[in-house]
Amino acid sequence: MKFILIVCVVVYALAMLFILLYSVAQAHLLYRFRRFRRHGRREAPPAPEVWPAVTVQLPVYNEKYVVERLIDSVAKLNYPSDKLEIQLLDDSDDKTTELIRGKTRQYPHLNLQHIRRPDRTGFKAGALKYGLALAQGEFIAIFDADFTPQPDFLQKTIPYFANPKLGMVQTRWTHLNKEYSILTRLQALALDAHFFVEQVGRNSQQAFINFNGTGGVWRKTTILDAGNWQDDTLTEDLDLSYRAQLKDWQFLYLPEVESPAELPPVMSALKSQQFRWTKGGAESAVKHLGAVLRSPKSLQTKYHALAHLLNSSVFVAVLLASLASVPLLWGKVNSLLPEVVFRAGAVMLLSFLVISLVYFQANFLGKSTNINRVRGFLLYYPLFLAVSMGMALHNAVAVWEGWTGRKSAFIRTPKFNLEGRQHKWQQNLYLSLKMPVTTYLEGGLGLLFLVVAAWGVAEAEYNLLIFHSMLALGYLLVFYHSFVSYRKT
Known part of the structure; x- marks a missing residue:
C-alpha cells in the first residue's frame, strides 16, 4: 500500500x-496582452489602389439549418464583384445541396461556384485543397457554415497583405447565441480568453499563433509553400499554421475585426467539437513538436509553442x-x-x-x-x-x-x-x-x-x-x- x-x-x-x-x-x-493594450495599437493600412482577386471558400457538409444564412452573409461582402470569387465546397448528401442551388440562383450577379467533389476524401482539408486547385484568387478567405461575416470583412483584412511576408490574417470570433443558455455562456467565456488574451499575447511577441479554421484570410502562395492542406490530423488549420510559420511566413491577428458565429447549444454537439479539437491538437503536437524544438526560434517562442501544442x-x-x-x-x-x-x-x-x-x-x-x-x-x-x-x-x-x-x-x-x-x-x-x-x-x-x-x-x-x-x-x-x-x- x-x-x-x-x-x-x-x-x-x-x-x-x-x-x-x-x-x-x-x-x-x-x-x-496587457502590454499590447497599452502600447501596441496599430494603424490600419491604407486601402490598395487596385484590390486583388479574392476567393472565399465555404466548406459545407450537411448544413441545412445554416447554409442559406451563410450564403446571404457572404453575398453582402463589400468588395469589387469582378475581383471576388465564392466557392461553395459542398460535400453534402442531404437537402443542403438543394438549398444551395436555390439560394445561389438569387445572386446571379455574383461569381458563386457550387463545387461538388466525387467523394469526401480528406473531409474539410480535402475540400479546401480541392477548391484551392480551382481558385482564381490571390488570397483565400475561409468561413465555416455557422459564420456570418461582416460586409467590410475583406476591406479590413486584405490591406494588411501589402506586407509581402504576411501569410495569414486571423480575426476574432464573436458569438451569435451567447445568451441562449448557460452552456453557451460558458463557451463564450473560454473562447474569449483564447481570442483576446492568448492570440493577442502570442502574436504581440511573434510567437506561433494558429489559423482558427475559419474567419481568416490566407495568401494562396503561403498555403502552397507550406505543403497545402493535409488531412493527417483532425485540426488541419493548426497543422498548416505551424508548417507555414516554420517556413518563416508571418501571421497577423486582428482582435478588432469581428467574425460572428454560432456556439454549440447542447452538450453532445459541444463534445463533438471538443473531441475533434483536442485530438487534432494532440496529433499536431506529435507532428510538429520535434520541428519546433529543432528550429532556430528563440527559447521563449519555443516555450510558448510547447504550451500551445500541448x-x-x-x-x-x-x-x-x-x-x-x-x-x-x-x-x-x-x-x-x-x-x-x-x-x-x-x-x-x-x-x-x-x-x-x-x-x-x-x-x-x-x-x-x-x-x-x-x-x-x-x-x-x-x-x-x-x-x-x-x-x-x-x-x-x-x-x-x-x-x-x-x-x-x-x-x-x-x-x-x-x-x-x-x-x-x-x-x-x-x-x-x-x-x-x-x-x-x-x-x-x-x-x-x-x-x-x-x-x-x-x-x-x-x-x-x-x-x-x-x-x-x-x-x-x-x-x-x-x-x-x-x-x-
Missing part, C-alpha cells in the same frame, strides 16, 4: 507540475491528478502521508489562480458595465471551471488517441441556427443518438467524487474538499447534459 501511495504522490505532483508550467505561459501571455494535454493532467487525489486523501486520513505533501500541492494550485486571471481579463473586455462583468464572472467562472474539469475524461480520451496515432473520421459539429428559426434543438437531424460509454463513466466519476468529498468532510480533512467538490459538480453536470442531449428529451 505504501508503494501505491508513493506512485499516486508522484503522479499527482507531475500532473500539477505540468499545469503549473502551462500556467506560467498563460501568465506571460496575459502580461503581453494545451489539450491539460485535460490528461487534470484526470490523472483527480484520480490520484483519492488515495492521497485516504493516506492523509490514515496518517500515512506527511503534511508537507499537501502543502506542496497547495502551492501548485496557484496555477489555477493565474489561469483565473486570464479569464477574468477576457471577461472584462465585453460591452457591459464593470459591475455586471464582475457579477457575471463570479457567477459563471466557477461553473466554467467545474464543467471544464468534468470534461477531463472525454477530452483525455481524445488526447490519448491523438498521441497514439489512432485515426478517426472528421465528425462535424452540428449547427442549429436557433436564433433565426422557430424549431427546437431536439428537432435537429444531425444530433447523434448514440451515447458513448464515457458518458456513463462521467456519471460514475461524479458520484465517486461526491462520496469522496463527503468522506473528507466526515473525517475533518479539508485539503482536497474544493477540488473534489468541483470534480463532483463538473462530472455530474456533464453527465446530465450529455444524457439529455443524446436522448433528445
Whole structure:
C-alpha cells in the first residue's frame, strides 16, 4: 500500500507540475496582452489602389439549418464583384445541396461556384485543397457554415497583405447565441480568453499563433509553400499554421475585426467539437513538436509553442491528478502521508489562480458595465471551471488517441441556427443518438467524487474538499447534459 501511495504522490505532483508550467505561459501571455493594450495599437493600412482577386471558400457538409444564412452573409461582402470569387465546397448528401442551388440562383450577379467533389476524401482539408486547385484568387478567405461575416470583412483584412511576408490574417470570433443558455455562456467565456488574451499575447511577441479554421484570410502562395492542406490530423488549420510559420511566413491577428458565429447549444454537439479539437491538437503536437524544438526560434517562442501544442494535454493532467487525489486523501486520513505533501500541492494550485486571471481579463473586455462583468464572472467562472474539469475524461480520451496515432473520421459539429428559426434543438437531424460509454463513466466519476468529498468532510480533512467538490459538480453536470442531449428529451 505504501508503494501505491508513493506512485499516486508522484503522479499527482507531475500532473500539477505540468499545469503549473502551462500556467506560467498563460501568465506571460496575459502580461503581453496587457502590454499590447497599452502600447501596441496599430494603424490600419491604407486601402490598395487596385484590390486583388479574392476567393472565399465555404466548406459545407450537411448544413441545412445554416447554409442559406451563410450564403446571404457572404453575398453582402463589400468588395469589387469582378475581383471576388465564392466557392461553395459542398460535400453534402442531404437537402443542403438543394438549398444551395436555390439560394445561389438569387445572386446571379455574383461569381458563386457550387463545387461538388466525387467523394469526401480528406473531409474539410480535402475540400479546401480541392477548391484551392480551382481558385482564381490571390488570397483565400475561409468561413465555416455557422459564420456570418461582416460586409467590410475583406476591406479590413486584405490591406494588411501589402506586407509581402504576411501569410495569414486571423480575426476574432464573436458569438451569435451567447445568451441562449448557460452552456453557451460558458463557451463564450473560454473562447474569449483564447481570442483576446492568448492570440493577442502570442502574436504581440511573434510567437506561433494558429489559423482558427475559419474567419481568416490566407495568401494562396503561403498555403502552397507550406505543403497545402493535409488531412493527417483532425485540426488541419493548426497543422498548416505551424508548417507555414516554420517556413518563416508571418501571421497577423486582428482582435478588432469581428467574425460572428454560432456556439454549440447542447452538450453532445459541444463534445463533438471538443473531441475533434483536442485530438487534432494532440496529433499536431506529435507532428510538429520535434520541428519546433529543432528550429532556430528563440527559447521563449519555443516555450510558448510547447504550451500551445500541448494545451489539450491539460485535460490528461487534470484526470490523472483527480484520480490520484483519492488515495492521497485516504493516506492523509490514515496518517500515512506527511503534511508537507499537501502543502506542496497547495502551492501548485496557484496555477489555477493565474489561469483565473486570464479569464477574468477576457471577461472584462465585453460591452457591459464593470459591475455586471464582475457579477457575471463570479457567477459563471466557477461553473466554467467545474464543467471544464468534468470534461477531463472525454477530452483525455481524445488526447490519448491523438498521441497514439489512432485515426478517426472528421465528425462535424452540428449547427442549429436557433436564433433565426422557430424549431427546437431536439428537432435537429444531425444530433447523434448514440451515447458513448464515457458518458456513463462521467456519471460514475461524479458520484465517486461526491462520496469522496463527503468522506473528507466526515473525517475533518479539508485539503482536497474544493477540488473534489468541483470534480463532483463538473462530472455530474456533464453527465446530465450529455444524457439529455443524446436522448433528445
